[in-house]
Amino acid sequence: MIEFAETASCRNFGITVLGSGSKGNSSVIHGTKGNFLLDAGFSAKELAARMEDRDIDPCSIQAILVTHAHQDHTKGCRVFGKKYNIPVYIQQETYLELKEHYEKYAPEEDVVLITPGSAFDCCGVHIEPFEISHDVAALAYIFQVEDHKIGYATDLGWMSPLVKRKLHDSQILILESNYDPVKLRNSGRPISTIRRIMGRQGHLSNDEAMSSLGDLITRNTRKIVFAHISQECNDRVLVNDLAMKQLADLNREDILVEIASQSTPLETMWMKV
Numbered sequence: 001m002i003e004f005a006e007t008a009s010c011r012n013f014g015i016t017v018l019g020s021g022s023k024g025n026s027s028v029i030h031g032t033k034g035n036f037l038l039d040a041g042f043s044a045k046e047l048a049a050r051m052e053d054r055d056i057d058p059c060s061i062q063a064i065l066v067t068h069a070h071q072d073h074t075k076g077c078r079v080f081g082k083k084y085n086i087p088v089y090i091q092q093e094t095y096l097e098l099k100e101h102y103e104k105y106a107p108e109e110d111v112v113l114i115t116p117g118s119a120f121d122c123c124g125v126h127i128e129p130f131e132i133s134h135d136v137a138a139l140a141y142i143f144q145v146e147d148h149k150i151g152y153a154t155d156l157g158w159m160s161p162l163v164k165r166k167l168h169d170s171q172i173l174i175l176e177s178n179y180d181p182v183k184l185r186n187s188g189r190p191i192s193t194i195r196r197i198m199g200r201q202g203h204l205s206n207d208e209a210m211s212s213l214g215d216l217i218t219r220n221t222r223k224i225v226f227a228h229i230s231q232e233c234n235d236r237v238l239v240n241d242l243a244m245k246q247l248a249d250l251n252r253e254d255i256l257v258e259i260a261s262q263s264t265p266l267e268t269m270w271m272k273v
């Protein structure tokens, strides 16, 4: 069973969700040899402010890892990467897409091309990107230090067998729970947008996220953060209620639940390695 660390001396593997939602996504992964960012979907200034809010020195960030090209994941990539002189890990398709559609967010130099399924190490963390189904090339990640694992998946339209296999047995799981289908249908959005979000290349609904938990959690799972909550088509209280009910049905009321916020960073979740 994993031990959650409380004291500074034990703080050697963890995650701080700086914010999540359609207006920006970014988390700091704290490794045994330093910190790196997973997505940089806020301006460089906003990223630094959110880090400082959680007592994280922006100068401690040693790399940026990118999930996909959408601007809510890449807005600060270029400027933050350049300002702190750090490499950006990105898959080729995403890099080319950024260059074509969001040129001002594309990293200028120090680009490290990564491939889904090919693991690499950064800041003492073993990292494995894997493919998820979205309307652009997109990655989810697992982060491991020894037998401790953080799984992170947002912006996916389908909980594929690969995703289930990879996220299985995470001690800390960050999982999208994007929309409530009724709220989405009644949102007044164009039908094509609604279909895109609900489709296999869109986002995970609350029901899809909750019903997958039985396949993902194990006795090692300690915490689940539901993320990328739609501000218009979902409700953080509703997501929390659904999660509590689902975990009660699974006899796992011991698992801590948090709902990521668009505006406020969460407390850092630490594991003792």
Ligand SMILES: [Zn+2]
Binding pocket: 021, 022, 025, 070, 072, 073, 155, 228
């Ligand atoms: Zn997104």
Ligand SMILES: [Zn+2]
Binding pocket: 068, 070, 134, 155
């Ligand atoms: Zn996206």
